[in-house]
Amino acid sequence: MKTKPPKWADRFLEWYCRPDRLEEIQGDAYELFDRTVNTSKLKADLYFTWNVIRFFRWRNIRRTIKHHYSNQLSVAMLKNYFKTGWRNLMRKKAFSMINIFGLAIGLTCFLLIASFVYDELSYDQYAAGYKNIYRVGLQLEQNGGVDDYPHVDVAVGAGIKNDYPEVVAFTRATGNTMDYLRHGDVNVKEESLTLADSNFLRVFSIPLLEGNADHALTDPNSIVISSAFAKKYFGEKPALGELLVSRRYGAMKVTGIFDKIPDKSHFHYDALISMSTNARITTGRQTWSNVGFHTYLLLDEHADPNRLEGKLSALIEKYVVPEIQEDMGISAADAQRSVNTWKFYLMPLSRIHLYSHTKYEIEANGDINNVYIFGALAVFILLLACINFMNLSTASAARRGTEIGIRKTLGSFRSQLVTQFLVESMILAMIALAFAVIFALVLLPFFNQLTGKQIEISFFLSAPVLTSLVALGLTVGLLAGTYPAIFLSSFQTLRVLKSNSPGGARRSNLRSILVVFQFAISTALIVATIVAYQQLHFLQNIEMGYDTEQVVVVENAGALGVNIDAFKRKLEQDHRVSHVSHATVPIGNAGSYAGTEVSSKSPNPSGTHMHIFMVDYDFVETMGLQLVLGRNLSNEFPNDSLGLNVVINETAMKHLGWDESNVLGSTIIRSAQLQYQVVGVVKDFHYTSAKEKIAPLMMLYRRVAPTFLVKVKTSAVHDFIADVKSQWAAFHADVPFSYYFLDERFSHLYKAEQTTEQIFVVFMMIAIVIACLGLYGLSTHAAEQRTREIGIRKVLGSSVEQIVLLQSKEFLLLVLVAIVVAAPFSWWAMHQWLQNFGYRISIDASVILLAGAAAMLIALITVSFQAVRAAMANPVRSLRSE
Amino acid sequence: MKGTHLGELEELVLLMVGILYPEAYGVAVMDELEKQAGRSLNISAVHAVLTRLEEKGLLQSKMSEPTDARGGRRKRIFLLTAAGKRSLEETNELRNQLFNRIPRVALQFRMA
Numbered sequence: 001m002k003t004k005p006p007k008w009a010d011r012f013l014e015w016y017c018r019p020d021r022l023e024e025i026q027g028d029a030y031e032l033f034d035r036t037v038n039t040s041k042l043k044a045d046l047y048f049t050w051n052v053i054r055f056f057r058w059r060n061i062r063r064t065i066k067h068h069y070s071n072q073l074s075v076a077m078l079k080n081y082f083k084t085g086w087r088n089l090m091r092k093k094a095f096s097m098i099n100i101f102g103l104a105i106g107l108t109c110f111l112l113i114a115s116f117v118y119d120e121l122s123y124d125q126y127a128a129g130y131k132n133i134y135r136v137g138l139q140l141e142q143n144g145g146v147d148d149y150p151h152v153d154v155a156v157g158a159g160i161k162n163d164y165p166e167v168v169a170f171t172r173a174t175g176n177t178m179d180y181l182r183h184g185d186v187n188v189k190e191e192s193l194t195l196a197d198s199n200f201l202r203v204f205s206i207p208l209l210e211g212n213a214d215h216a217l218t219d220p221n222s223i224v225i226s227s228a229f230a231k232k233y234f235g236e237k238p239a240l241g242e243l244l245v246s247r248r249y250g251a252m253k254v255t256g257i258f259d260k261i262p263d264k265s266h267f268h269y270d271a272l273i274s275m276s277t278n279a280r281i282t283t284g285r286q287t288w289s290n291v292g293f294h295t296y297l298l299l300d301e302h303a304d305p306n307r308l309e310g311k312l313s314a315l316i317e318k319y320v321v322p323e324i325q326e327d328m329g330i331s332a333a334d335a336q337r338s339v340n341t342w343k344f345y346l347m348p349l350s351r352i353h354l355y356s357h358t359k360y361e362i363e364a365n366g367d368i369n370n371v372y373i374f375g376a377l378a379v380f381i382l383l384l385a386c387i388n389f390m391n392l393s394t395a396s397a398a399r400r401g402t403e404i405g406i407r408k409t410l411g412s413f414r415s416q417l418v419t420q421f422l423v424e425s426m427i428l429a430m431i432a433l434a435f436a437v438i439f440a441l442v443l444l445p446f447f448n449q450l451t452g453k454q455i456e457i458s459f460f461l462s463a464p465v466l467t468s469l470v471a472l473g474l475t476v477g478l479l480a481g482t483y484p485a486i487f488l489s490s491f492q493t494l495r496v497l498k499s500n501s502p503g504g505a506r507r508s509n510l511r512s513i514l515v516v517f518q519f520a521i522s523t524a525l526i527v528a529t530i531v532a533y534q535q536l537h538f539l540q541n542i543e544m545g546y547d548t549e550q551v552v553v554v555e556n557a558g559a560l561g562v563n564i565d566a567f568k569r570k571l572e573q574d575h576r577v578s579h580v581s582h583a584t585v586p587i588g589n590a591g592s593y594a595g596t597e598v599s600s601k602s603p604n605p606s607g608t609h610m611h612i613f614m615v616d617y618d619f620v621e622t623m624g625l626q627l628v629l630g631r632n633l634s635n636e637f638p639n640d641s642l643g644l645n646v647v648i649n650e651t652a653m654k655h656l657g658w659d660e661s662n663v664l665g666s667t668i669i670r671s672a673q674l675q676y677q678v679v680g681v682v683k684d685f686h687y688t689s690a691k692e693k694i695a696p697l698m699m700l701y702r703r704v705a706p707t708f709l710v711k712v713k714t715s716a717v718h719d720f721i722a723d724v725k726s727q728w729a730a731f732h733a734d735v736p737f738s739y740y741f742l743d744e745r746f747s748h749l750y751k752a753e754q755t756t757e758q759i760f761v762v763f764m765m766i767a768i769v770i771a772c773l774g775l776y777g778l779s780t781h782a783a784e785q786r787t788r789e790i791g792i793r794k795v796l797g798s799s800v801e802q803i804v805l806l807q808s809k810e811f812l813l814l815v816l817v818a819i820v821v822a823a824p825f826s827w828w829a830m831h832q833w834l835q836n837f838g839y840r841i842s843i844d845a846s847v848i849l850l851a852g853a854a855a856m857l858i859a860l861i862t863v864s865f866q867a868v869r870a871a872m873a874n875p876v877r878s879l880r881s882e
Numbered sequence: 883m884k885g886t887h888l889g890e891l892e893e894l895v896l897l898m899v900g901i902l903y904p905e906a907y908g909v910a911v912m913d914e915l916e917k918q919a920g921r922s923l924n925i926s927a928v929h930a931v932l933t934r935l936e937e938k939g940l941l942q943s944k945m946s947e948p949t950d951a952r953g954g955r956r957k958r959i960f961l962l963t964a965a966g967k968r969s970l971e972e973t974n975e976l977r978n979q980l981f982n983r984i985p986r987v988a989l990q991f992r993m994a
Contacts, residue, residue, distance in 0.1 A: 024908065024929075024945075024955070024956070024957060025929065027957060028909050028957075031951065031952050032925060051924070054925070054927075055925075055926045055929070057926065057930065059930065060929075
């Protein structure tokens, strides 16, 4: 084969050169190239390029030609475009379906994720003045870390408002508060109550269905409730003016009813109780140095929140320092030093949901990173679908060769052809979009379940969304249609008419790259899914160090009061129970509790943060923990009963710098007044999610512990629960019986990982389906192109296997490249993900091999489907027509 | 029009077109310039001169029959026009006249 000059330089020349000069100039350049190429290819390339650059002169540059006839889009032509476009679609129904379906899947994904992102971004915007509402938070350094509180002390709101005139109003709420409410027979534990200032409803623009929003929360013992709440206690009877009896505050009068707090809010209180109900808050000492009140400021429209935030440090000098000085009885300088790291800060209301990640939020917030990740995924999948579309359109070019040739012969400009193909791709995109909207609406409930959102169908039917949908369709059509349009319209008239093949069948580098790209993503997602599954499996089957099965946890035992021991004895007497223990157990709670600071008593003390469990003597046995050293706590030792002796875990032993030889009898110092002796060491056990490393722990005896752990030995657990419940009632506890199973609580801890895995699975499926659709389309097309070749091969004696192999080889090679590309990347990404876990699996090569094999198999099935069909066809049929 | 004045390079190119008759095209003219006058030019410069001369009416051109060389592309063959021929004659004549008028003595020097 003759050597050719560098393609891009040649293309550049063809692009800029005026057509009437192109032939001679290109000819001369080629001649010079051919002459030099015998000595050195590189030299010839450089020489050619240099010449092309030198030819780039005004004299040689293409001018825009003014045509004397209309080049404008005319209605007649547009009609023709639609007609031919439609006929083309109909002629190859399967091919068009693949094209449309692929795009529709991509668009569906995009729509759903876009609605998720939009939903996340539009939190806390229901209040009329939300742009001017800020929450006051407190940051301070202690115990070697930064503590960030989303709430401040009782006096802060009023103090800021008094000192700075740009603050129009402040309002406070106490966050989710638990209480028991009763009306008649209904006695329920309520978790989402709050005390709120009288202007709370107005600041947040929460309308009341009944009652007066301005005064509803003014009087003591007023309560404003949601309609669902009203229904729960009062049924269909009018609730306004009725009484609800609270365990803490006594009788309260219902003064207002609101529908519900909007879904997109960072709090979802079921009922608001007037702040004045708690007299200690309104009339007690107004302090600054504590936390607990979610305080919101309504600023003047023209106020600058940054400047206000800067001024807040003055308040620390003015109020906090004197208060600490007085409370602690220390000098002003010492007080000053202790608040050095304190900082009041303002968080815009609408940013709370995505940007506030303190440990003490009212509810679990969203995360801006998720929004970014999902957004990227949405765009990615849409891109994959567009790539498919481009691939399939260019591959089908061969069929359009004659049409393009004839159009060109009859005087079409290139721009007209481009328009024609763009119109076609937009038709396809709009059809795909219509399907996508239908799919999205059908899938919405599942999507809501997956994401825990409440996006409604009406969201998709609102005018702005519909408009942007149309815009999206047109954009996608343009995006996916541009390359095919330019590619198709560039065919040379004579060549396509003569051979009926514009060269669309020849291997296009771009197309290969796109296939590689698609399969690389699919493979990476398969790897991600496998790793996520393995990790989750690993976490759930990790050796916990004890038995979580058959343990029933009974909550709120404190409500039994003096009957606590009687209740325990009752349980112990039951033949179905093997052990009972009462303890404060953070077991199974993904606790935000960082531990208490302690240190060891030794010549060179080492400190650590320690989790403290308040347990009774039966705890170790009930949970089946293994003692490795020393003894369990027991009522035979007075110091055990006083809570001065402790049992620690192995991690605590290591963190405090002891080993097996010296740990027993050592002393742990909590403060000057509080010291503990170690009497026993238990083997490490996972008392919270295995995502976390096991932390240091000590257990000490304390009688007032609010939870019962009951180890049962029966399969009829539900009968047992019913019996316990009736016993509970027999003790006349004024709170309802509530319980859970320990192992269920543990599986809840991995909910986030389960969701991650599900999301991976969904995205993997979508990516694979899209990639396969693309590959299927391409292989169909390739088989079609080679019908004659296959016919001849068969006549000459090729076997079916040989022909299938011949056709599949090229695609499988691409997939192989994709796997090689995806392997290191996906390994790295999942390795990063695994760093989040305290205990994790290692990714071995078999995972990548498995994913690769899966991708290969999927590709093989897709390709061979067509290849086999082509290979089995009777050669007479394909050759007869010649 | 800038007049019929011929630049030095233009004159050379015009001469080469004459010499190469009837096969004068870009690359050939460039090679001939190198061979006869020792002037090494870029092909684009040769093209520029040729087109300029054609615009001045001193050259005319036509496309050749395609051959297998140059990827089947045709060459643009340049020919002298009557005006080109006259212009060459005039310059040649002027140069000879002027040369003859140089005093003999001025041309007789010795290397001192």
